[in-house]
Amino acid sequence: MEIRKVISNKTDFMDILLVGDEDEAMINKYLGSSKLFALYDNNILTSICAVMEIDAETVEIKNLATYPEYQNKGYASKLLDYVCNRYKEKFRTVILGTGENDTTLNFYKKRGFVQTRRIKNFFTDNYSHPIVENGKQLVDMIYLIKSLT
Ligand SMILES: CC(C)(COP(=O)(O)OP(=O)(O)OC[C@H]1O[C@@H](n2cnc3c(N)ncnc32)[C@H](O)[C@@H]1OP(=O)(O)O)[C@@H](O)C(=O)NCCC(=O)NCCS
Numbered sequence: 001m002e003i004r005k006v007i008s009n010k011t012d013f014m015d016i017l018l019v020g021d022e023d024e025a026m027i028n029k030y031l032g033s034s035k036l037f038a039l040y041d042n043n044i045l046t047s048i049c050a051v052m053e054i055d056a057e058t059v060e061i062k063n064l065a066t067y068p069e070y071q072n073k074g075y076a077s078k079l080l081d082y083v084c085n086r087y088k089e090k091f092r093t094v095i096l097g098t099g100e101n102d103t104t105l106n107f108y109k110k111r112g113f114v115q116t117r118r119i120k121n122f123f124t125d126n127y128s129h130p131i132v133e134n135g136k137q138l139v140d141m142i143y144l145i146k147s148l149t
Helices: 010-020 024-031 075-087 102-110 122-126
Strands: 002-006 035-041 044-053 058-066 093-099 114-119 141-147
Touching (some): 002 075, 010 024, 010 035, 024 044, 024 058, 058 075, 093 102, 102 114
Parallel strands (some): 058 093
Antiparallel strands (some): 002 035, 035 044, 044 058, 093 141, 114 141
């Protein structure tokens, strides 16, 4: 297993980024100013993580995704661990926003994130089409936070 920092041609990873965030226009808003980390197993791309430095203390995970056929094998957990370890020297906190989807929220809560604020109507206001996960339309964005110290 190998994690590579993507240096150029970030848009080559659009396919897998769309697994985590269905809207290409939204991805393009953060891709340029995010660092991308790609996880490969036997040289096969399985997972991606986009990380943006928000301020001197905080980084935000803008996208974390695993191709459906490789999910539930521990890849995203490995990538999340790697990102938290990589940033903990210089930053104090990692935040991320996600839809109100119990599976996703539990994934992060099990890994030390706690729920903070809710942005009302984020998905209905900002996305060009309804985003449905687990049969439920996403409306609000839920922010989660984890201390890196
Ligand atoms: C959320 C998401 C990133 C998780 O990716 P993943 O690679 O499947 O994550 P992991 O395999 O590390 O963890 C998933 C589960 O598999 C379990 N797992 C870990 N190693 C495993 C293994 N070797 N075999 C089987 N299951 C394993 C984990 O314990 C975890 O369950 P838990 O949360 O109850 O502990 C992925 O489901 C995804 O891309 N979803 C779609 C996009 C999305 O909704 N993203 C979130 C918003 S950005």
